[in-house]
Amino acid sequence: MAPPSLALEKVALLERRIRLEPPDGFLDSTPAYATLLIRFDPRADWRTSEARVRGLVDPIDHSTSARENTNPIRVVEIPVCYEPEFAPDLERVAIESGSSVLDVIAQHAAAEYKVAFIGFTPGFPYLLGLPEQLHSARLERPRIRVPAGSIGIAGGQTGIYPRETPGGWKLIARTPLRMFDPAKPEPSLLLPGNQVRFVPIDAQRFAALAEKENAR
């Protein structure tokens, strides 16, 4: 259940405006599907800052978002392996959607996704654009260990686990890419607004890419 992407555009625009001209006491902001959390220094004069933010929100409508969000769209290709050892829930998703494993893979890899926001844990992208036939409920019992790079599905949401963590999303593929590297100037591989395409690879290619990623 993801809100329309118009909300996302407004959130992105508001965040841009705030970062261009931060109100007094501004510390940090966290975008999500339809909200922007703004943190201020609690000692700052919050009334003035709140008024400033309201002043920035009010004039945002569809036309201003189209006008100001003129950044070229970045397309990122994410190699993923759908072989059984990397996709423990793929067969179940296929059965539930009444199609074959190959069909699910074809649909998943053909779709275009958009990064709504990065949340939960460092580098975890929440992606929009999961084909409706692939929508699938969370696991009844979350896994204690979800391997890093796993592509998960929960309802209409889909995302990529950057690190091994516990998790309740169904896992249908895995990427060897590192989603988050704090040593890089841009630590997160994906950023809000990016377009994502999943490119199927086999286990051999997965191993080769994983080795390359770890060597860096």
Added chain:
Amino acid sequence: MSAQLRVLEPGMLTTVQDLGRSGYSSLGVAIGGAADSFSLRVGNRLVGNSDSAAGLEFTLTGGLFEFEKDTAIAVTGGIADALRNESPFPMWSPIHVRAGERVRIGPVRRGVRVYLSIAGGIEVKDVLGSASTHLAAGFGGHEGRALRSGDALNYRESAEQTSDIDARVLGTDLLHRRTIRAIEATLEGHFKREAAESFWASEFAVSNHSDRAGIRLEGADEIQSLCHGRMTSEGMTHGVIEVPENGQPIVLGVDHPTTGGYPVIGCVASVDLPILGQLRPREKVRFERVSVNDARKLLIEREAELGRVLPQRPELS
């Protein structure tokens, strides 16, 4: 000159922490840092550091450490045993440690977390602008993980004299205040007024399943929300009080998920955030509603009290 702090016994969960990293929440990186930042700041001031110097955070147990060179240290936070070569020394006061001496800290008898500050701070490489250990993502601090025996950390040798200041008074609220001041969230569409009132009137027990990411609370009555799991994720921050479907609130800690999908009933006032780092499983807590203005005043008063007892040393340039 750099010297080594040798870890002889690491304790259950001991990490390098400073005041955390700001500015990366849009990449999924929470503020992190010392769960009881106030105690770390006091410890830092006691040994002449800037507030943001890195120290060690202990959890329930302490540890055993050997100092290679002379330095000044201070131990703050929850009440714990503190021994230098087997003889007890007071917490909340700076003490001098000589080369080769061993310091034992713990167990923690009241509160949860204890901080060790060393003059000059612990030297680790900053990651995303902070020395804090981010355990879930495995970066920052010492190799992105909790300390193990055999580890060695660098600190700066210091021959500086220690004063005989006693800052114990500053720890009173951290260890004794269990009525936590918080600001009510906008309830619109998320909670009925009666549900919110029952939250503010309830007493909760701190669950065993509490950690740096969040404090889980258990109350006699479920706090009913109107959302039934149909919320979309939104940004979260330290101190936010979420109510999941089981009606038992979670207060987000320093290592919180940066986004979450449960309705929010309130947010702990900044002045009381450090108390969250000292809430011990099974302790009873309540929440007291305060206005944004009062929350701000309380914080400014607390900062003034800290400044009176321990003026911050101007940063050396």
